[in-house]
Structures are given as structure tokens and as C-alpha cells.
């Protein structure tokens with residue numbers, strides 16, 4: 214019997230163990246999924262919407278319990294874990310309220326007798342990461358299932374108990390067995406399922422290398438895929454910004470989820486005029502963060518998920534320091550149990566440093582100063598990634614113009630980026646392909662069928 218351990222990153226101890234599914238069990242799940250799809254796609258959309266509502270209600274009712282599970286299994290501070298669950302509920306409500314309108318057949322533009330229809334594809338294989346254990350799965354599942362598709366989940370092996378709990382919630386909400394199933398398998402087994410006939414599409418969130426493999430396999434086997442990959446989001450503070458406000462928002466924007474967020478601000482690009490004030494205020498805000506036990510409702514920074522994440526971060530910080538960066542908040546690995554890393558803020562940053570070119574998936578904030586607006590834009594776009602960006606200026610037209618020049622899937626003006634049910638979410642360049650959420654994300658997993666009348 215092979216098992217997946219659930220490790221609490223606060224203590225480094227095993228808090229549970231789940232049995233992995235065998236190849237035979239996985240084959241049965243694939244069959245079950247395909248059989249269930251034949252029924253599920255025919256259910257009335259109002260019935261599906263009611264189940265989405267039930268699901269949202271359960272999330273709200275048990276938000277503390279699910280939040281604590283997230284905190285125990287991947288270390289997210291409880292004050293963010295509970296809101297993650299509530300955000301999922303709001304997103305389920307959104308699709309329950311809007312799915313019917315989004316799937317309404319449309320008349321074709323010039324051929325007035327012809328219509329465009331949206332039909333589900335079948336089983337969507339979801340391969341999802343640990344950092345937002347509920348959101349990452351459910352932000353795909355809500356619209357995939359609302360459209361009449363079914364889902365098979367391969368969750369990160371860091372969060373096996375969240376993976377099982379999510380399946381339980383679907384059943385408790387009244388979804389028929391087989392509409393959503395959690396497979397307890399490794400990454401290699403998940404990839405090996407992509408060519409299988411039962412799998413019609415893949416929804417992947419994770420790192421670039423794994424995403425590229427998923428894309429290759431999916432394309433080779435003619436399966437639709439959507440990829441949400443990493444980011445190195447620029448946070449641009451222009452010379453006319455409200456620096457006080459920018460610094461206030463910059464702190465959570467970088468350190469939310471202990472910095473382990475794809476769409477966190479990861480490069481702070483400040484025009485000279487506001488650089489000193491921004492740096493001072495950002496450091497002050499960083500030093501106020503409470504670091505410690507993630508179950509304590511006062512804690513802002515909990516552990517990182519595993520030691521290897523700390524090692525990667527240390528390599529990036531050491532590289533920056535060896536090239537002349539100054540650790541104005543030194544932070545770093547903390548002694549004791551678990552995988553604690555205290556936030557680091559770097560100044561004197563230059564673009565040849567890894568903290569500027571690689572994704573920093575943890576609480577490290579590099580600040581770089583530029584002289585002119587064009588340099589800020591050029592530097593923001595000088596990245597392999599293109600997920601999100603923030604622009605801070607009190608001139609709305611100027612900020613909008615800069616937003617149009619940024620090579621990203623999302624821009625926050627005087628705000629930070631975070632996914633919302635009503636907005637398409639995804640990136641360009643090495644940050645991904647396709648979109649999740651909103652009608653755009655919904656239609657990624659629907660067959661768009663033109664029906665032409667003579």
C-alpha cells in the first residue's frame with residue numbers, strides 16, 4: 214500500500230496519511246466520470262445551479278473547519294485561509310447566478326436563422342497546486358461543472374486531505390457521484406492519463422516546466438488545455454503616486470500567503486521621486502507583520518510549505534546580495550521547527566539579479582529605482598512572465614495608458630491584482646495560456662457549435 218503523508222509545515226510533522234489509488238481504481242474513476250457525464254450534461258441548468266448554491270452554502274457554513282484544514286496542511290495563516298473559503302463560496306454563487314445567461318444560444322451575426330450553441334466537452338482533468346488549496350481547484354470546477362462537464366482532480370501531494378475534503382463537499386452538496394472525483398495519484402500518473410480517451414480537456418495550474426509538459430502532451434493528443442503558470446508581477450510607483458497608499462497596499466500584495474502567490478507583486482519599480490518615502494514606509498509595514506503560528510488569528514506570516522521553497526528563496530537572495538543588493542530587512546530562515554522564513558526586503562537591486570528575472574515564491578521583496586516612466590514600463594515588461602501588474606498614479610489617464618502597454622493578463626490601477634469570478638484570469642508569455650473565470654474562462658471548456666439553417 215502506497216500512501217501520501219500530510220505534513221504540517223508549522224511543525225514539520227506528519228498529521229495524516231492517505232492511501233494512493235491504484236491503476237485499477239483510477240481506471241474505474243475514469244469510466245465513472247465518462248458514464249456520469251452522459252447524464253450530467255443533460256441535467257437542467259437550474260438543477261446544476263441549485264447544487265452550486267448548496268456547495269456555496271456549505272463552504273460558508275463550515276468556513277472555519279475548512280480554513281483550519283488549509284492552515285494545518287499548508288501553513289496559510291488562518292486569517293487568510295477562512296477568507297479563501299468564503300471567496301470560493303462567492304465565486305460559486307456568481308456562476309450559479311450567471312451560468313444560464315452565459316450559455317444562452319446566440320443568434321449568428323448576419324445569418325439570422327443560424328445560432329451558436331455552447332456544449333460541454335466531457336471529463337476535464339484538473340491538475341492543481343497547494344498554495345490556495347480550495348481556490349485553485351474550485352475556481353476551475355465551478356464553471357466546468359456548471360457547464361455540464363465533469364471533473365477529475367489530481368491535487369498537489371502537499372494537500373491530500375484538502376483534496377479529499379473538496380470531493381466530500383461536492384457529495385454533501387448533492388452532486389451525483391462521479392461529477393467530481395479526487396484521484397490520489399502522483400504527477401507522472403496524472404500526465405499518463407492525458408492521452409486516455411475519457412479525458413477531453415486539461416485545466417492546469419502550476420509551474421512553467423510542468424505546464425509545458427502538460428501542454429505538449431495535450432497538444433499531441435488533441436486535448437484542449439488551459440494553463441495558469443507563474444508570475445513576477447511588477448508594482449509600478451510613478452512620480453505622481455500616492456506613495457503612502459501604495460506602500461500600504463504593497464505589503465499585503467507581496468506577503469499575502471507568505472509570498473506564495475502566483476499573482477503577488479514581486480518586483481517593486483519606483484520612480485526616484487517617491488523611492489525614499491516608499492522604501493521607508495514599505496519597510497515599516499513589513500516590520501509590523503506578525504510572524505508565527507498560522508492558527509493564531511493575529512498572525513500575518515506563517516511557514517512556507519516546505520524546506521525546498523526556502524532553499525530556492527535563499528539562493529535568489531544570496532545571488533542578489535552577491536551582486537550588490539542590500540538587505541534592508543534581512544529576514545531569512547528562522548530557527549526552530551517547521552519551515553519559517555521571515556520577510557526580506559532588498560534595495561540597491563539591479564536587473565541582472567535572479568530576484569528580478571525569476572519568480573520569487575516566498576516573502577522576498579526587491580525594490581528597484583528608475584528615473585523615467587519609459588524605463589519603468591520597459592523594466593516591467595522585461596520579464597519572461599506576464600500574469601499581473603499594478604500601476605500607481607493619481608492621473609487616471611496616465612495609468613490607463615501605461616496599463617495598455619504592460620504585457621500581462623491583468624493590471625490593477627492603484628490596487629493589487631487578485632482573481633475575481635467576474636474577471637478573466639490568466640497570463641501571457643510564460644504565465645500561461647487561456648483564461649479561467651468569467652464568461653471567457655467558462656467557454657474555454659465548452660464546444661462552441663454553430664448550427665446553420667438553410
Ligand SMILES: O=CCCCC(=O)O
Nearest residue numbers: 345474475476631632
Ligand atoms: O496563486 C494564485 C491564486 C491567487 C488566488 C487569490 O489571490 O485569491
